[in-house]
Amino acid sequence: xxxxxxxxxxxxxxxxxxxxxxxxxxxxxxxxxxxxxxxxxxxxxxxxxxxxxxxxxxxxxxxxxxxxxxxxxxxxxxxxxxxxxxxxxxxxxxxxxxxxxxxxxxxxxxxxxxxxxxxxxxxxxxxxxxxxxxxxxxxxxxxxxxxxxxxxxxxxxxxxxxxxxxxxxxxxxxxxxxxxxxxxxxxxxxxxxxxxxxxxxxxxxxxxxxxxxxxxxxxxxxxxxxxxxxxxxxxxxxxxxxxxxxxxxxxxxxxxxxxxxxxxxxxxxxxxxxxxxxxxxxxxxxxxxxxxxxxxxxxxxxxxxxxxxxxxxxxxxxxxxx
Numbered sequence: 001x002x003x004x005x006x007x008x009x010x011x012x013x014x015x016x017x018x019x020x021x022x023x024x025x026x027x028x029x030x031x032x033x034x035x036x037x038x039x040x041x042x043x044x045x046x047x048x049x050x051x052x053x054x055x056x057x058x059x060x061x062x063x064x065x066x067x068x069x070x071x072x073x074x075x076x077x078x079x080x081x082x083x084x085x086x087x088x089x090x091x092x093x094x095x096x097x098x099x100x101x102x103x104x105x106x107x108x109x110x111x112x113x114x115x116x117x118x119x120x121x122x123x124x125x126x127x128x129x130x131x132x133x134x135x136x137x138x139x140x141x142x143x144x145x146x147x148x149x150x151x152x153x154x155x156x157x158x159x160x161x162x163x164x165x166x167x168x169x170x171x172x173x174x175x176x177x178x179x180x181x182x183x184x185x186x187x188x189x190x191x192x193x194x195x196x197x198x199x200x201x202x203x204x205x206x207x208x209x210x211x212x213x214x215x216x217x218x219x220x221x222x223x224x225x226x227x228x229x230x231x232x233x234x235x236x237x238x239x240x241x242x243x244x245x246x247x248x249x250x251x252x253x254x255x256x257x258x259x260x261x262x263x264x265x266x267x268x269x270x271x272x273x274x275x276x277x278x279x280x281x282x283x284x285x286x287x288x289x290x291x292x293x294x295x296x297x298x299x300x301x302x303x304x305x306x307x308x309x310x311x312x313x314x315x316x317x318x319x320x321x322x
Contacts, residue, residue, distance in 0.1 A: 058191050148247060241279045241280075254300065
């Protein structure tokens with residue numbers, strides 16, 4: 001005769017073994033890597049505007065050329081005569097009076113714009129050209145959204161026809177080249193390649209474009225440049241590149257991975273220089289579930305960085321075909 005108490009004990013033991021086996025099997029299923037599963041992704045509003053709004057008049061050599069600050073420094077070398085020096089300063093004052101969002105100051109260390117009067121740097125050009133000077137953006141960083149001027153130079157030579165004008169026409173012409181603008185086909189324009197007379201004036205289209213460009217706040221702009229992800233059961237491998245298409249450096253921030261709305265992990269990002277990017281490769285990141293409906297990658301989830309466009313910081317990945 002079977003002892004009733006022993007029978008009950010054996011039944012409970014069998015049930016416990018079955019439960020443990022079930023839970024163990026489920027745990028193993030949930031945590032054992034599965035077959036690699038490629039994930040597709042979509043990025044919200046990831047377009048980059050690279051076109052200038054200056055559709056008429058004198059255009060820039062590249063779209064959206066600008067210094068990434070509004071207080072712009074300059075230096076004038078000792079080879080410049082006092083007359084040339086004063087005419088150049090007058091050109092700075094003339095431009096800042098028309099575009100009030102920018103201003104200029106003189107410095108001896110790391111100037112944004114270098115003014116030189118050395119004849120040794122003069123190159124052979126057409127005699128009827130603006131041979132009293134040359135100017136242009138010397139160094140540019142292309143960020144996709146902007147073309148950031150990091151250094152400009154103006155070379156002033158012997159005044160020829162420019163001496164007939166009482167205002168700094170040549171100097172302002174060369175300064176406008178530093179800000180990225182080319183020549184005009186309009187003989188009444190100050191940016192006409194030939195010095196016709198002292199009545200040539202700076203185009204309204206240039207002034208309006210400078211007002212537009214420098215009225216914009218200088219911000220970083222982080223976006224997903226590249227993203228690929230493979231899920232193996234509950235584990236995620238991903239490789240991504242984030243770029244900064246803004247005008248300034250981003251500062252430190254994070255990239256976050258969320259599984260069905262639940263934070264999996266935050267990964268720290270060092271400051272990203274404007275025009276540059278940073279790549280991250282992560283292996284075997286453990287998700288909160290084996291079969292998530294949605295995995296999100298978010299740049300700067302806590303909004304530590306003020307950006308041009310906050311709407312393109314989200315990438316959503318899902319199994320291919322879904």
